[in-house]
Amino acid sequence: MNITNLLCELDIQGVKLWQENGQLKIRGPQSVLTSAITEQLRIHKEQIINLLLQYDNRGLTAEIKPLIPAIQDRYKPFPLT
Numbered sequence: 001m002n003i004t005n006l007l008c009e010l011d012i013q014g015v016k017l018w019q020e021n022g023q024l025k026i027r028g029p030q031s032v033l034t035s036a037i038t039e040q041l042r043i044h045k046e047q048i049i050n051l052l053l054q055y056d057n058r059g060l061t062a063e064i065k066p067l068i069p070a071i072q073d074r075y076k077p078f079p080l081t
Helices: 003-012 035-043 045-057
Strands: 016-020 023-027
Touching (some): 003 035, 003 045, 035 045
């Protein structure tokens, strides 16, 4: 299983991963964190930490533009879909 599929599957099943001071932290249901999954996480630990560090360092919140209401357009029709 590649690392992307592993992380997506864990996210769907409610497992949260984060890095703290260079260590991989894991929280999730015990039923999901089987010995096979734990072994996969152990094998890919360094890659996961590097991926999380890259995500943290991208500054994603800086890319989000604030919502500015267009009060002059509030009564204009808009598509529902």
